[in-house]
Amino acid sequence: MENNVTIVYIGGSDEIIEALTSDSRCSVEVISTARAAMNYFNSGIKPDAVLCETNIPDGSAFIIYDYMRGLQRLDQVAFIVVAFEFSEDDFKRAFSIKIDDYYVTPLPDSDTLVSRLEFLKEYRKKSANPAQSKEKEVNYLMPVSKRIFDIIVASSVFLILSPILLIVTIAIRLESKGKVYYTSKRFGREIFNLYRLRSMCASTYTDFQIADIVEHQYTTTQKNPNIDFTVPCPFCADLPEGETCSPIIHTDNNMICEYWYIRQRKEFAKIQSSFLKAPDYFRITKVGKFIRHTNIDKFPQLINVLKGDMSIVGNHPLPLYKAELLTSDLFSKRFLAPAGILALWQAEMSRKRSITEVERRRLDNAYADHFIGGRYSMLLDFRIILVVLIKKIL
Amino acid sequence: MKQKILVIDDERSIRLLLVNFLSKMYDVVGKGDGEEALEWLEGNLPDLVICDIQMPKMDGYVFLEKLRQRGYTRHTPVIMLSGVESSPERVKCYTLGAQDFLVKPFNPEELSALIKKNLFPVHYALKW
Known part of the structure; x- marks a missing residue:
């Protein structure tokens, strides 16, 4: 032609x-x-x-x-x-x-x-000439057996624990004003509201609700990073005067090359995110301390399981500001597995005692691989439940 | 009827992540490269396209160019995904006719909002 x-x-x-x-x-x-x-x-x-x-x-x-x-x-x-x-x-x-x-x-x-x-x-x-039929993409499916298991386990545990839940909710209500539970937006395979029992003062929650604070500070980090305009870009410094390694961007009163701006912003975000991990803002109540220590505050997650947002075993659903850091080519596989209360890395940690962030990501990805096509076996879930429970009891 | 979204990314985990994440709200189809996507487009009409830039067979720029050459998809909203945050890349995408540009890793809620913004522009306009 x-x-x-x-x-x-x-x-x-x-x-x-x-x-x-x-x-x-x-x-x-x-x-x-x-x-x-x-x-x-x-x-x-x-x-x-x-x-x-x-x-x-x-x-x-x-x-x-x-x-x-x-x-x-x-x-x-x-x-x-x-x-x-x-x-x-x-x-x-x-x-x-x-x-x-x-x-x-x-x-x-x-x-x-x-x-x-x-x-x-x-x-x-x-x-x-439809010669070779293309291989159909293998999706990471949620097995029906897992869903049935989730419903049976979550509803039974919920029933068994309901008296404790009732006592705890009354205790939360008596100790401080406010709702007995709170919701936080999480991302597993999709975005959903994760339920937890309130463990801090309601007044603190009104003003400094965890998710809001973290998300707010995170956006603040993105909007007003602490950029040092006095330190020159190392790459631009090697170039003849007037030339820059990347396009110039303009801020309020300054100009900076794009590479150096992004690099400084990322460094600043890292420092900020580690700073955010210390929950010093929140006043934990006495009941809160107890329910946190005993993990009772997590019981309402069984409602998430019944709703189908989560599974008993799966990769922990992440707050959006954390998920935002992992939706990359390298780490995104973890989101293909169902979100869960108990994770594979928790079982591994019980043996090794400590686990690094990188290992945790690797294990999350490894767990997701069990959902390719028909590879899923309930035995792995049983093993995870057993190991984590034994670890908690011991 | 659910609106149709075409997701093109050579990285299977990102592609499936997007398919899983969006399929509750939309009818989502994932394709691994631009050529495969163009062939699919001959028999299908998506309401929105999400396309990665760095792909081996046909990169996102070439795909976007070809998409805009087709009469049927001349005005289909396109959100480009990139692993690199750089303004020249963004400018190139906008010049070729993309509506939005998102850097990986991304906030899934932001992507969701971008999709809504592009699928229901009138709704957003009314809010302004």
């Missing part, structure tokens, strides 16, 4: 005719009526493509398309509708009856048009 593309243009726009004929690669046949187009199709000539205006004297693009596709000889010829005004009905109709494309004027330049026609030709060849 590089040398010559035979295009039949059915319509009367001088602009389009001029644009098509000005390209030496295109040999253009102009036809102005539907009847003449049908006669042309019956003449035995096979063009590479047909461009047809939506409305032409004695017919429309859709009538001509139907007629052309009825001729077996021309069923591989690309057919493109040209409209002078966008019509949603025509657009949808064209797509639904498999017209190759629908352009609203001005048409793209001839290079684009020729490359589009080349693509369509190749595509038609491929779809005419």
Whole structure:
């Protein structure tokens, strides 16, 4: 098709005719009526493509398309509708009856048009010979057996623990004002509200709700990083004066190269995030201290399990500000596994006593791998539950 | 009927993460490279496209260019994903016709908001 593309243009726009004929690669046949187009199709000539205006004297693009596709000889010829005004009905109709494309004027330049026609030709060849059926993508599925297990375990444990929950909720209510539970947005496979019992003063919660504080400070970090404009970028320093290693960006009263700005901002964010880990802002109540120590504050997560947000075993769902750091090519696999109360790394930690952040991420990814296709086995979940429980008891 | 989103990323875990994350709200289809996505587009009409930039067979820029050459997808909203935070990349994407640009790792809630913004621009306009 590089040398010559035979295009039949059915319509009367001088602009389009001029644009098509000005390209030496295109040999253009102009036809102005539907009847003449049908006669042309019956003449035995096979063009590479047909461009047809939506409305032409004695017919429309859709009538001509139907007629052309009825001729077996021309069923591989690309057919493109040209409209002078966008019509949603025509657009949808064209797509639904498999017209190759629908352009609203001005048409793209001839290079684009020729490359589009080349693509369509190749595509038609491929779809005419569907040689190798492509391997279907293996998804990380939530097994039905796991879901059933979750419902049985969560509802039974919830029933067994309900008297304790009742006592604890009364104690929380008596000790300090406010709701007995709080919700925090988490990301597992999707975003959901994680339930927990309140372990801090409600007044603290109103003003400094954990998620809000962390998220707020995090955004503050993003918006107003502590950038030191006096320290020059090490890469720009090696370049001749006036040149910079990356584009210059402007802040309120200063200018800085983009690389140095991003680097400093990341360093600052790291310091801030480690600072945020110390929960000194919050006043933990006496009951709060107890329920935190005994993990009773996490019992409402069983509601999340029953709702289907989480599973008994899975990768811990993360607050959004933490999840934001892991949705990269390297670490994102962990989010393919269901979110869970007990994680694989907790079982591993019981043996090794301590576990690094990198190991934890690796184990989260390893747990996710158990959900590829039909690889999932409940034995791993049982082992995790058993090991973590034994560790907690001991 | 759910709106259709096409996700293109050569990194399977990101692709599946997006498919899982968005499939409750939308009808999501994942493709591993630009060529495969273009072939899929011949028979399908997405309401929005999310595309990675760094891909081996056909990178995000070429895909975006080809997407804009097609009459059917000339105005389909596109959100580009990139592992690199750089303004020249952003500028190139906007020049080629992308609506938004998101750096990996990203906040899933931000992506969700960007999708809504692009799928329901009138709704957002009314709020302003």
